[in-house]
Amino acid sequence: MSFSSDQFIGKLSSLEDTQESIASAAKWLMSQYRESAQVAECWKNYMLKSSTNTRRKLLGLYLANHVVQQAKSQQIGQFQDSFGSVMSSVIGGIYSELPGDLKKKVKRVCDIWRERHIFAPEVLTNIQKKLDDNATSLPETIPPIFKDLMKDYIKLDKNKRHIGVSKNRFDNAIQELNPTSAVYLENYNTVSKIGNMVTDSILTTIHLREDMIHKLQNIVEQQKKFLEEDRTILTEVEFSLLSKNPEKINQASADDDLLPTYEKEEDDDDDDDIDSSCDDSDSIGSNSKLKSLKRRSMDSMSPGLEEEESKKRRSDISDQDKNNEDATKTEETEGTITDNVGHQNTYQVEENAGITSNIQDLLSKLAN
Known part of the structure; x- marks a missing residue:
């Protein structure tokens, strides 16, 4: 039977977190050992796809683990070689985006591979290097508000998976309802229960998302406030540095030397007052002199002239x-x-x- 990538993707998408579901998919893959390279490449693309959620990636890793361990026990080396060629790149691509609890599970699987020598030593070394490169102590330094958001996100992810499974059951059950059946009422009640389960899960998800959006909005407002404070501090520092810049200070001094000063001296007003008073005194003196000369000329007239002038008048x-x-x-x-x-x-x-x-x-x- 030839390998079908679409059929494989369908099996990966429908995996459940149960031993029976993983064992059933692994049994089908074992029959495709002749196409092990194509199987491993298709598995890698699915695991590194951004649209694949973290739970699906963990279940895909569980499936690969089951296949390679079964292949080792049955001495089917093709799967060990094929999956070993892509495993380090897959671990490096998904490990950093997984939450802390899933990282522990992935690390446990990798430790089992190393203990049981599932892959070649160089493959195990590359896998361990990817784990070490992504090792971090961030959970201890993350602020409480982000830890709460992470918890909500994990709840949303789990609830989303539950909704997907329940919705598939509901769709299948509603299609199988037959109004002409003798047990139609009982079947309808069963479908109604499944529908109520889906509804409850969706309402829970809505509540979690609204709560997460509210927390994110608070974080955004807080960060906007901090941003304005940072910009204010930056402006103050830049202004202080600019005001004390030696080049600016020297340039200002040079400009002061070039520009003439027009400072008003105290003696200027006194000189103006003196000049004004001198002009007034000269004018008054001149008038006095004219009057005095006229008076003297009148006094110097002879008595004859005075009498003649009087007759004429x-x-x-x-x-x-x-x-x-x-x-x-x-x-x-x-x-x-x-x-x-x-x-x-x-x-x-x-x-x-x-x-x-x-x-x-x-x-x-x-x-x-």
Whole structure:
């Protein structure tokens, strides 16, 4: 019978964590010893596939362990050679992603291989090297909140496997229901129980996922706060270093030397005040000097000149009074003009009065 990779993948995907399930799949594989290399390669691809969950990878390792040990007891060396050629790469690829409890189980299987010399010494050495490279003490240093998340994740993984198995049973049972059967009611009750089991598992998974999302959101918010604090500290350090940078300090000093200073001196205001007071004093002195010279010139006039000047002033005043009397008489005469003369005569009177006023002003200026 020729080997079918699809059939093999189907058997790997339907493995249960029971001795009977693993022994049944191993018996089928033993019949494919002529295609042991193809079997080992298909097994490797399945084990290293990212979509294969950790539980499936552990069960796949249990299946390979059962096959190679049966092959050794039956002296079928093909499986030891084929699985030995891919085993170290598979162990190195899956061991780091397994939770702590599964790592212990994988390590126990590898220890059995070494104790019973299942593989060649170089294969066992490579396997042990992969285990040592992935050995870590992280569980002791992981914060409590991440440990809680890890526990929830393990629960989710186990519950997910249980849901998958229960759902397959439910699908098969619901398809086999026959309404015309005499025991239809009993079969329906059985299917209902299976459906309730699936529903309970799904509700548990939903609750676990919601709780995990809430914890992750709290972690994200906390990390955002820490991120802002780190950025603030980084800015402070960079600013402090920049402010104390010798190149910046020397450049600032050089700029200060190049730029002129315009500092205000105290003596400047005093000089301005002195100059201003000097100007005011000069102006006041000049006016005083003019007045004094005028007074001296008036005092130095001769008595004859004073008398002649006095007569001239009295004559001018007399002429001015006479002119004022004539102007008054003229205004009174013009004011008696009757209204029937019309607007033209009124305008003429006003024009004559303006002329008379201008003449009077001119005579006053000449008299002065």
